[in-house]
Every structure is written in C-alpha cells, then in structure tokens.
Amino acid sequence: MAEAAVKAVVGNVNSLAVQETTLLCGVNLEVECLKNELERLKWYLKSADAKWRSGDDRVATWVSQIRAVSYEAENVIEVADYMGKRNRLKKGFLGAISRYAHLPGDLITLHKVGVEIKRVRRKLDEIFQSAERLKFNLDTSVVDKVHIDGESQQEYGLIYENIEDDFVMVGFEEEYEEIVDKLVDIEKDLSVVSIVAIGGAGKTTLARKVYSSSIVEQHFEKIAWVTVSEKYKGIDLMKDIMKQIMGARGDLLEQMEEYEVGKKTHDFLLHKRYLVVLDDVWETDTWDQINKKVKAFPNASNGSRVLLTTRKEDVANHIQMPTHVHHLKKLDEDESWKLFNSKALPSHIRRTIIDVYEFEELGRNLARKCDGLPLALAVLGGYLSRNLNTQTWCDILLDWPSTKNGQMMREILARSYKDLANHHLRSCYLYFAAFPEDYKISVLALIEIWIAERFIPHLPNHKQEETAHKYVLDLAQRNLVQVIDRSEVHGWILTVRIHDNLRDWCIEEARQDGFLDVINKTAGQGGPSSSNTMISYRSSVQNLNGDLICHESISNSSRTLVVFRIPSVSFSNQLKLLRVLHVEDSSLENFSRIIGGCIYLRYLRFRRCKGVALPSSIGKLLYLETIDLKSTQMDSVVPKSLWNIPTLRHVYLGNEFSPPRSLRHKELQTFELYLTRAETKYRRHNMVIFLGQMNQLTTFSWAISRIPSEVINIFANMTHLVDIYLNKFNVLKTIPAEFPQSLRCLVLFADIIEQDPMPILEKLPSLVVLELSGYHGRIMSCSAKGFPRMQSLKLDEFSIEE
Known part of the structure; x- marks a missing residue:
C-alpha cells in the first residue's frame, strides 16, 4: 500500500496551484523535480511488494521510508499552496499587494519550502540508492486500470439488478419455513428461537429473510432488529429498539437513562405482540444485561417472540425462557453449486x-471445496465472475489450500482483493476496517471520506462521486460488501455492511501495510503492525472503556482519525497534519483550541457529539470539503468565516445556525439544515437571500417546524438540483411554475397546500420519487402523459373530493 500512498500524493500534488510561477518563483523548478522523482519511485514499488510480503525486513524498512517521504513531500508543497490560497482570499491593500508581489512573511515561507524540498529530495536519493542495493526491477510494464466505462443514469441503475439480493437464499428454504412456523405458532408464552452456526454460514441472511417475510410482518404488531456484536452497550441496544418500535426521536432518547428506556419499552410492549431480533450475540449474559435495570420485554402471553443468532450454543441455551435452538446446516453439494x-x-x-x-x-469442483459455507462461495464466485478464463479457474483448483488450517477464506479474500482493478479501489476497500463491527455504513458519507483521502481519481467526463459509486458497485458485485439499502431515486447503493470475517481480514491487512490501525478495548493501544518500522498514518478508535487522549495514543504524523463511542476525546496540537476527522457518540475536549491549526483538514464530521464549539478560526481550513454537524450538540453558532472556505462542497448543519448576509464561494453541492428546536431563531429574509445564492446545489434539505413560504421560489435558478427535501411549511398558497428540470426527488410537507401541485409537478421530465403532504383542495388532476419517469408516489394528509 506504499504504492497507493505515493500515487495518491502524486495525484494530489499535480492538482495543487503551486505550479504558478508567480507563487513559487525559484522554488517552482524544485517542485517539478520532486514530482518527477515521486513518479519514478512508483515503478519500483511493484517489485518491492513481493519481496516485502515474503518477510524481508530490509524491504519493509524501505517501503516505510517511501510512504514517509511521500507524505512529507505533500506536506511541504501544501504549505506553499496554502499560502497562495490565503493570499488570494485577502481583502484590501494587503490583499492587492500579496496577489502581485510577495510579502516578507511569504518570502520566508517560500525559502523554508525550498529548503524542505531539497531535504526531501536528498531522502529520495538515498531511497533510490537502496533500491539498487536491494536489486529491485524498474517495472513500467504494469499499469493500473483506472478507466470506468461510461453508462447513462438509466443503464447504471439497471446494473444493480445483477447483484444477488442479500435476502435471496439458497439451500435454506426448509429452515426458513421451520423458523417462521416457530415464530407464529399458537404458543402464547414469550419464547426464543435461536439460529446457531459458525461465521459465514448464513445466519444473518436467514434471519433477515424471516424478519422481512410478509407472514411475520402481518403476525406481529411491532418488530425490531438490533445487531449486538462482541462490543455492545445494553443502553444503546435498548435505545435502538425503542426508536424502532415507538418511533422515538433521537434527541429525546439521548436524554433518557437506562431505567427510563427499559420502563417505557416494557409499558409500550405490554399490550403488543412483538418480535425482537438480536443478531450476532457473543456473550451468554447479553439478555440479562439489556434487562438489568428493568425487565424491558414483558411476557404478556400473547405470542411475542425473540429471534437470536449466535456462533455459540451456550449463548443460545442461556436465556431463561422456552427456547428452540436451530443448528444451521452447511449447504450440500447441489446447493453449493x-x-x-x-x-x-x-x-x-x-x-x-x-x-x-x-x-x-470446473465450477462444480470449486464449489465443493468451499465446504458448504455461503460466504466463501459468494466471494469466490464474485472473484471468478471477473476472471473468465479456464486457466485461472484451473490454477485455483490446483492450488487450493487445505480447509483444516483455516486458510481457505483468507486465500479467497486475498485473491479477490489483489484482483481489484487498481490501487484506488484497494485503498477504498481497506478503509472498511475503520468502521466498527456490524456498523451500517452510509455510502454517501463513505464517498465523501474517500474523496477527501484522495482515493478517487479524476477521470475524463466523470465526476468523482460517480466513479466512487461505481467502486461501491464493484465491491458489491464481488460480494466483498453486503448491500442493505438502495436508492429509489438513483439506483445507487445507500448503505452497506461488511461481514465480520471480511472485516477481520481488512483490519489485519491494513495494519500489516501501515495503511490504518484499529485501536479498541480488545486490541488495546495501537501499533500492532507487521514490523516496528511500519507507521500507520490513519487511526480508528472504537469502543474504548476509557477516554481518548490523542497525544498519548495517536501519532503526530496521523492524517486520519476516526472515533466511535468514546466517552471523552481530548485533542492536542500534534494533530496538525489531519486530513480526515470523524467522531461519533463522544464528548469533545480542547477541540475549539486546536481546530484552527489543522489547516489541511478536508473532512470534518461530528455525529451525536457534545462539547462542539466552532471558533472563527474554522475559516483557516482552506482545503475543507465536507463539514457534518448533524445531530450534534453545538456550544456555539456556526461562525460566518466557514462560508469563506473556497473548497467547501458538502454542508450538514444542526440547530446553531444563523445565515450570513452573503455567500462568497457558491460551489456548494449539498446543503442540509436541521433546525429541530422551536426556539431556534433566524431572520427569514436573510435566510432566503442566503439560500438563493447556492446555484450549484445538487441536494437541498431543510427540516424545521415552519419553513418560510418564500423559500419555495428560490429553486428556479438552481438548475443542478436533483434532490429537494422540505419539512415543513405552514401554508403554501401557490406552487411555483418552475422547478429544476434535473429534479429526481421532491419531498414537500406542509400543513396546508392550497393549489393543486400536480399540473406543475407532472411536467418535470426526470422526477422519480414524489412525496407530498398537506394538500387540501376540491380536486387533484394528473394528465395521461404526466410524470414520465415516476416510480414512487406517496401522498399524506390529503383532503380532496375528486
């Protein structure tokens, strides 16, 4: 993966503005030489990879040096690039001078850049000399495949039909019927049905099929599904269940203690027939833990059930109530094929x-080798579907490892990973190691991270987001990720999950490569890389029992920090090189003091966090592309300096927001605003003016108790809009005659819509999904040729006569 680091750095350096002679003067030649040497370095890495993986410590040291010097090169060049960005944003007399000449401070900075570049080039010279001593070949014959075939939007959506749905089962038809029968039988007492099998045997797939069946949905009044995993918190499971069965709001749940959650759940379910699914349970006392404060799941003698999946039989038998244990069989030969x-x-x-x-x-022989494990069959099949030559299939059959030593799944994964088209896609796949076990991963958020990490190449006639969506599609078609939800609007995959076995492999591979290190309460402190010389430049911290103090646990060379469910995160000034900062379910310390120094930050996401205050120095983050503060408790209003950042593309904000008078850079693609508090105040006129300047938006979402009616008129000039979500207006007297012709999804809620919206909306040529609420009129009329591409229509709180 050092190859990936070097290529990503070269791609990023080529896109920087430092090529301008007026900016760098004499340093410009040094930059060009440095870029050329980095390009030449890439060709040695193919030869080095094989020797490194054979266990040669000298090569491991050499690869580590390459990665380090590549990142150092990027850092020093971005210093000069940042200076240029900053000067172009300056106003007044000093701004005019800095755009046509160099201020004394700039000359000092440029001198330091020149010195640093020479130092980096000396390191590169030493690395090239080492390559000769290690007898690496200069391999220019292998070129990564980065081209993505173009498809129209319609063709792209159809590709998804070729992905086998995760809920489609092979070989489990009889078991499916048996488990459904057990759940809906006439037995009145609360009881458990447990599915027991080893990892990769299809427990979750079968449980999902049962859970989503029409028989189960009609039989039970309330159903809920939670994934338990090895590292869980009982209170989090209970809040998730309460949210599903009662529709409880997330912000209200955050305020509730464990006893209150359990009591409300018990009281609500006391008069309901319910089904609760506990997927992937590891510990025998899990049921006791989630019922510790109060018995949340009552036995109302109405036929309620618990469905449980686990790898351990003692877990299945531990719950003190009537239990049916179902041992999931392996697939037989015909089912495997x-x-x-x-x-x-x-x-x-x-x-x-x-x-x-x-x-x-050949396929029948290979299927036999997979020992009846659905995961192995799916991943191997996905790999071979991309390698349709009989020699490859024969070679795998001849080289097949023994299943007794547990290497079968690892060998299949390693082959499929190596077969990925390019280093960009391999980097994207290893990034799944950053997420906790059984975590539902938002593809849109994942793509924003991939772009910030520079994993997604710039291709002719392709937006980076389109290329990234196709990367997700490729991984899904190879069965390397599990698809959870797809978009009705676009056909895109919306959420994915990675199987535990595949995630474990990703973690090990990422650590070995120095790509990413996972720190959790099982692994302890970070750093278990393949050698002492391999530094991880990315860290994922998950479910620690104690607080995270960054200067003790995280390297000051770290470029990425991803944090999940840590009680408190204390930041330090050592994190100045961060490109990605992603924190969920944590309380922050010292953040406002250090954020202004993280000038290279491209992606900033806080979800369900506390102690977040954005200082005015946020405006110094001139590379920031995404900021996501949705569902986070803010201690300050979002500063107006945020809107001066020229690279800002995706903005997700919560309550503490006040619109500035003007938007200096109008390149925003996504703007989502969730003002859930009734006391949130803003000037209606300023908000409408502010929003009206965002003429490059593709996605606009606004949730508030009363949206100003004037907002409905701003969309005529937003010609790129694809998705609009508005919740909700008080009274809409009229619907504007013009909406963007590119619009594919419109969600519009109001207490009252006075004018029939259909004659206007039916003319939108691309509209796929329409949700409307609140029309009160005598007639609603649609023409025979209206809504030419409509696939989903939802009408709520309508009152019409005809």
Whole structure:
C-alpha cells in the first residue's frame, strides 16, 4: 500500500496551484523535480511488494521510508499552496499587494519550502540508492486500470439488478419455513428461537429473510432488529429498539437513562405482540444485561417472540425462557453449486461464454471445496465472475489450500482483493476496517471520506462521486460488501455492511501495510503492525472503556482519525497534519483550541457529539470539503468565516445556525439544515437571500417546524438540483411554475397546500420519487402523459373530493 500512498500524493500534488510561477518563483523548478522523482519511485514499488510480503525486513524498512517521504513531500508543497490560497482570499491593500508581489512573511515561507524540498529530495536519493542495493526491477510494464466505462443514469441503475439480493437464499428454504412456523405458532408464552452456526454460514441472511417475510410482518404488531456484536452497550441496544418500535426521536432518547428506556419499552410492549431480533450475540449474559435495570420485554402471553443468532450454543441455551435452538446446516453439494453458479456465472455473463460447460465442470469442483459455507462461495464466485478464463479457474483448483488450517477464506479474500482493478479501489476497500463491527455504513458519507483521502481519481467526463459509486458497485458485485439499502431515486447503493470475517481480514491487512490501525478495548493501544518500522498514518478508535487522549495514543504524523463511542476525546496540537476527522457518540475536549491549526483538514464530521464549539478560526481550513454537524450538540453558532472556505462542497448543519448576509464561494453541492428546536431563531429574509445564492446545489434539505413560504421560489435558478427535501411549511398558497428540470426527488410537507401541485409537478421530465403532504383542495388532476419517469408516489394528509 506504499504504492497507493505515493500515487495518491502524486495525484494530489499535480492538482495543487503551486505550479504558478508567480507563487513559487525559484522554488517552482524544485517542485517539478520532486514530482518527477515521486513518479519514478512508483515503478519500483511493484517489485518491492513481493519481496516485502515474503518477510524481508530490509524491504519493509524501505517501503516505510517511501510512504514517509511521500507524505512529507505533500506536506511541504501544501504549505506553499496554502499560502497562495490565503493570499488570494485577502481583502484590501494587503490583499492587492500579496496577489502581485510577495510579502516578507511569504518570502520566508517560500525559502523554508525550498529548503524542505531539497531535504526531501536528498531522502529520495538515498531511497533510490537502496533500491539498487536491494536489486529491485524498474517495472513500467504494469499499469493500473483506472478507466470506468461510461453508462447513462438509466443503464447504471439497471446494473444493480445483477447483484444477488442479500435476502435471496439458497439451500435454506426448509429452515426458513421451520423458523417462521416457530415464530407464529399458537404458543402464547414469550419464547426464543435461536439460529446457531459458525461465521459465514448464513445466519444473518436467514434471519433477515424471516424478519422481512410478509407472514411475520402481518403476525406481529411491532418488530425490531438490533445487531449486538462482541462490543455492545445494553443502553444503546435498548435505545435502538425503542426508536424502532415507538418511533422515538433521537434527541429525546439521548436524554433518557437506562431505567427510563427499559420502563417505557416494557409499558409500550405490554399490550403488543412483538418480535425482537438480536443478531450476532457473543456473550451468554447479553439478555440479562439489556434487562438489568428493568425487565424491558414483558411476557404478556400473547405470542411475542425473540429471534437470536449466535456462533455459540451456550449463548443460545442461556436465556431463561422456552427456547428452540436451530443448528444451521452447511449447504450440500447441489446447493453449493447453485449459490456459486449464481455469483460466478449469472445469466448476463453466461450469455457471453461459448464454452460454458467447461466453466461449469470446473465450477462444480470449486464449489465443493468451499465446504458448504455461503460466504466463501459468494466471494469466490464474485472473484471468478471477473476472471473468465479456464486457466485461472484451473490454477485455483490446483492450488487450493487445505480447509483444516483455516486458510481457505483468507486465500479467497486475498485473491479477490489483489484482483481489484487498481490501487484506488484497494485503498477504498481497506478503509472498511475503520468502521466498527456490524456498523451500517452510509455510502454517501463513505464517498465523501474517500474523496477527501484522495482515493478517487479524476477521470475524463466523470465526476468523482460517480466513479466512487461505481467502486461501491464493484465491491458489491464481488460480494466483498453486503448491500442493505438502495436508492429509489438513483439506483445507487445507500448503505452497506461488511461481514465480520471480511472485516477481520481488512483490519489485519491494513495494519500489516501501515495503511490504518484499529485501536479498541480488545486490541488495546495501537501499533500492532507487521514490523516496528511500519507507521500507520490513519487511526480508528472504537469502543474504548476509557477516554481518548490523542497525544498519548495517536501519532503526530496521523492524517486520519476516526472515533466511535468514546466517552471523552481530548485533542492536542500534534494533530496538525489531519486530513480526515470523524467522531461519533463522544464528548469533545480542547477541540475549539486546536481546530484552527489543522489547516489541511478536508473532512470534518461530528455525529451525536457534545462539547462542539466552532471558533472563527474554522475559516483557516482552506482545503475543507465536507463539514457534518448533524445531530450534534453545538456550544456555539456556526461562525460566518466557514462560508469563506473556497473548497467547501458538502454542508450538514444542526440547530446553531444563523445565515450570513452573503455567500462568497457558491460551489456548494449539498446543503442540509436541521433546525429541530422551536426556539431556534433566524431572520427569514436573510435566510432566503442566503439560500438563493447556492446555484450549484445538487441536494437541498431543510427540516424545521415552519419553513418560510418564500423559500419555495428560490429553486428556479438552481438548475443542478436533483434532490429537494422540505419539512415543513405552514401554508403554501401557490406552487411555483418552475422547478429544476434535473429534479429526481421532491419531498414537500406542509400543513396546508392550497393549489393543486400536480399540473406543475407532472411536467418535470426526470422526477422519480414524489412525496407530498398537506394538500387540501376540491380536486387533484394528473394528465395521461404526466410524470414520465415516476416510480414512487406517496401522498399524506390529503383532503380532496375528486
């Protein structure tokens, strides 16, 4: 993965503004030489990789040096680039001078840049000399495949039909019927049905199929699904269940103690027939823990049930109530072939193969080798669907490892990972190690991180977001990630999860490569890389029992810090090189004092955090692309300096927001504003003017108790808008005649809509999803040729006569 680091750095350096002669003067030549040397370095890395993985410590040291010097090169060049950005934003007399000449401070900075570049080049010279001593070949023959075939939006959506739905089962039909029957039988007492099997055997897939069946949905009045995993907190599980069964708001749940959550859940379920699914339970006392403060799940003698999945039989038998334990069998030979065939040779591929029978013969032998494990069959099938030559299939069959030593799944994963098209996609896949076990990953947030990390290349005629969506699609088609939700509007994958076995492999690979280190209460402090010389430049901290003090646990060279569920996070001034900062469910210390110094930060996300105050120095973050403060408790109003950042593209804000008078940089693509508090105040006129300047938006979302009616008129000039979410207006007297022709999704809620909206909205040529609430009129009329692309229509709180 040092290769990925070098290539990402080269790509980023090429995009920086430091090529301007007026900025760098004599340093410009040094920059060009440095870039050329980094380019040359890439070709040695192919040869180094094989030797490094064979266990040569000298090569490990050499690879570590390459990564370090690449990041040092990027850092020093961005110092000069930052200076140029800052000067271009200056106003008044000093601003005019700095744009045409260099101020004394700038000359000092440029001198330091020149000295630093020479130092980095000396390091590179030493690295090249080491390459000669280590006898690396200069390999220019292998080129990464970075081209993504173009498809229209319609064709792109259809590709998803080729992904086998996670809920489609092979070989579990009888078991599915048996478990459904147990859940809906006539037994009145509260009881448990447990599914027991090893990892990768299909427990969750079967449970999902049962949970989503129409029989179960109709039988139970309330259903809830929670994933427990190895590291869980009972209070979090209970809040999740309460949210699902009662529709409780997240901000209200945050204020509730464990006893109150349990009591309200008990009282609500006392008169309901319910089903609660506990997926992936590891500990025998889990049921006791979530009922510790109060018995949350009552036995009302009405046929309520608990469905549990686990790898351990003692867990299945521990709950003190009637229990049916179902041991999930492995797939037999025919079932294994059926699943493997659906992944490796789906119908759209079979049609293109002449000698399909030869592949079938090899495929049956390979399917037998997977020992009846659905995960192994799916991942191997996904890999072989991209390698349709019989020699490859024969080689895998001949080299097949023994299943007794537990290496089978690892070998399949390693092959599939190595087969990914380029280093960009391999970096994207290893990034899944950053997320906790069984975590539902938002693809939109993931893509914003990938872009901030410079994993997504700039390709002709392709937006980076489009390329990233296709990367997610590729990983899904290979069965390396599990698809949870897809978008009705775009056909895109919205949320994914990675299987525990695949995540464990990603963590080990990421640590070995020095790509990312995972710190949790199991692994303890970070740093278990493959060698003492390999430094991880990214850290993911998950579910520690105690607080996180960054200067003790995180390297001052760290470029990425991802934190989940830590009681308190104390930041330090050592984190000046951060590019990505992502924190969830934590309380922050010292953040406002250090953020102004993190000038390279590109991605800043706080979700469900406390102690967040944004100082005016946030405006110094001239590379910031995404800021996400949704569902976070703010201790300050968002400063107006935020809107001066020229690179800002995606903004998600909560309550503490006051619109500035003007928007200096109008390149925003996403703006989402959630003003949930009734006491939130803003000037209606200023807000409308502020929003009206965002003419490059593709997504606009605003949730507040009373949206100013004037807002409905601002969209005519937003010609790029694709998604609009408005919740909600008081009274809308009229619907504007003009909406963006690019609009694909419109969600519009109001207490009262007086004018029939359909004659206007039906003319939108691209509209796919429409949700409306509040129309009160005598008639609603749609023409025969209206809504040419409509797929989903939801009407709520409508009152019409005709």
